[in-house]
Amino acid sequence: MRLRHPGGRALHLSYCTNVHPAEDLDGIVEQLDTYAVPIRARLGAETLGLGLWLAAPVAAALAADPALLAGFRRELDARELEVVTLNGFPYRSFQDPVVKHAVYHPDWTTPERLAYTLDLANVLAALLPDDAARGSISTLPLAWRDPWDEEMSRLAMSRLDELATGLAAVESATGRVIRVAFEPEPGCVVETTDQAVRALSGVDTDRLGICLDLAHLACAWERPADALRRYAEAGLPIVKVQVSAALESDDPETLREYVEPRFLHQTRNAAGDDADDLDEAFERKLPGPWRVHYHVPLHVAPEAPLATTAPVLREALAELVGGPEPLCDHFDVETYTWGVLPPALRPQTPDQLAAGIADELDFARAEMRDLGVKA
Known part of the structure; x- marks a missing residue:
């Protein structure tokens, strides 16, 4: 959806399609009709924004075939759907029965991750609406933290230099600006704001920056104002925001029904204790309160003592669009x-x-409206 900041700048609000399992082009087009078109109708939106997720094989196929890519653009246009951002974090198989640590592979030490991201950049350059200022791609924060050493760090930084060069080539060839946003996440090489600043020091900030996931920020027990000030001081742009909320509870026992086998649910408490998954937090008897990397519907307030980190989301939006x-x-x-x-x-x-x-989209739109943003 297109929104307008009081300062005059266009804001784009979308939903991420990594909630859907399709990993081939026919399946992706089918999911547009099954989900995106009804969502647009429910919202009464003239155009619905998609944070599109494309698995690596379909991204490569689209990037290699201009006719196929043009046809996909026509499918989006026919349904009044637009794409200004892609989720390039999961490489493939994101809705498999078990994902867990597989989502972090291939990481930014590998040529596969670089090739995938540049495929996405070429695809996005063709999908961007003509009047969009730029496109964005979110990606993983280099790698899972273990194993990680100086040689892996050096190799990842070399990949990021190649990425910036590749994005410049996309802009030269298409006239479209595509930026890549690294997404701090619990358990990764880059989890906190300070780690992001250290890891990304010296990158090309015209093309590379931060994807601020609001659930991840809350799980790090960071205050949005402090994080955003630190990024500004470091000259790292906020390229993309993932509007998300995590689980929170003063009574960890209330979280047992959220243990499940597909995704990692990294758990942190206010004292800095951590576990890499929710079942591990129970085994280790981490003291509460807990915040759990478990993205929950934004608009639903669970029954106490369960809660979500929606207050952190609101604080962050106030900082991001309230000025x-x-x-x-x-x-x-x-x-x-x-x-x-x-x-x-x-x-x-x-x-x-x-x-x-x-x-969820209506909730996010209403929160931004309360801050003076026009729908």
Whole structure:
């Protein structure tokens, strides 16, 4: 959806399609009709923004075939759907029965990760609306933290130099600016704001920057104002914001029904204790309160003592769009965990999932409206 900041700048609000499992072009087009078109209708939106996820094979196929890519653009246009941002974090198989640590591979030490991201950049340059200022691609924060050493760090930095050169080539060939945003996440080489600043020192900040995931920020127990000030001081742009909320509870026992086998749910407490998954946090008896990397529907307030980090989301949005100029213009609602919610909360039909995503987008739009943004 297109929004307008009081300062005049266009803001883009979308939902991330990594919640859907399709990994071939026919399946992706089918999911547009199953989910995106009904979501747009429910919101009464003239155009619906998609934070599109393309698995590596389909990204490579589109990047290699201009006719195929043009046809896909026509499919989007025919449904009044637009794409200014891609999620390039999962490489493939993101909705498999078990994902866990596989989502971090290949990492930024590998040529595969570089090739995938540049394929996405070429695809996005062709999909961008003609009047969009720029495109963005979110990606993993270099790698999972273990193993990691100086040689791997050196190799990753070399890949980022190649990435910036490749993005410059895309701009030269197409006239479109594509930026890549590294997404700090619990358990990774880059988890905190300070780690991001250290790791990305010296990169090409015209083309590379930060994807600020608001659930991840909350799980690090960081305050949005402090994080954004630190990024500004370091000269690292906020290229993209993932509008997300994590689980929180003063009574960890209430979180047991959220243990599930597909995704990692890194758990942190206010004292700095950590576990790499929710079941591990129970085994180690981490003292509460806990914040859990479990993206939950934005608009749903769970029954106490369960809570979400929606207050952190609100604080962050106030910092990001509440000033005279916005600090970012790409906002993507990324709740990929609808299919692993406890059974009583889980959508049972495509219509129910479409309704839930529409409610999340409506929630995010309303929060931004309260800050003076015009829909």
